[in-house]
Amino acid sequence: MHVLVLGGTTEARRLAALLVAELPAGARVTSSLAGRVAAPALPPGEVRIGGFGGSDGLAAWLRTHQVDALIDATHPFAGTISFNAAAAAAAAHVPLLVLRRPGWTPGDGDDWHPVGSLEEAARTLPALGRRVFLTTGRTGLAAFAGLDELWFLMRSVDAPEPPHPARMEVLLERGPFTLAGERELLRRHRIDVVVTKDSGGAATAPKLAAAREAGIPVVVVRRPPVPEGVAVVGTPDLAFARLQDLLGRRA
Structure with missing residues (x-):
């Protein structure tokens, strides 16, 4: 077998x-x-x-x-x-x-903005915030490369390659992540909008709870x-x- x-x-x-x-x-x-x-x-x-x-x-x-x-x-x-x-x-x-x-499902207090692609997520961002926590992985960053007025905190396991946003800080980390850690990350970097793919699972879900607590909108790319x-x-x-x-x- x-x-x-x-x-x-x-x-x-x-x-x-x-x-x-x-x-x-x-x-x-x-x-x-x-x-x-x-x-x-x-x-x-x-x-x-x-x-x-x-x-x-x-x-x-x-x-x-x-x-x-x-x-x-x-x-x-x-x-x-x-x-x-x-x-x-x-x-x-x-x-x-x-x-x-x-996949993840929104709960009471969530401010989710579902989109069909990274390109749609990029078009949605300017109306929602200026300091973005980007957790969509290191590929596909070209979709956000033209948003020069926004600042990005990008988290991934490995370092990304260009093209990517001009104003971007990279955080190399591997989950699972904790709610306390995600709360502190959002506070320390003054994040006002989160972008994520609907990956599901518990390892990276705490960012959603932290965003809910802080009243931060989340752009969710559908599977x-x-x-x-x-x-x-x-x-x-x-x-x-x-x-x-x-x-x-x-x-």
């Missing part, structure tokens, strides 16, 4: 650990990481780093390495790989499961869709249970 996990997320690492511990002896668990983070946290089992060369390359890899099931546990905003995975799984006749952590007709689960435990069902039906 060979299971390929398209990973890079906390949920992917937890799932890999569960598979390594619970699958029968001799089963192979391979996690594939995109290689965009300089020092990624490695999951248990076998690990490969780098792309596949599109859906055709992934389909060839599935056949060559005799993969019995493919689990897409990539970041909710890694849209291209998810559609490549769906096409490759169909071409190679391999069962596919998508593991996506649930891209997952491919139609693909089974989606929200936790590693549910993914493991569904995987057992998929492999059982295939046997």
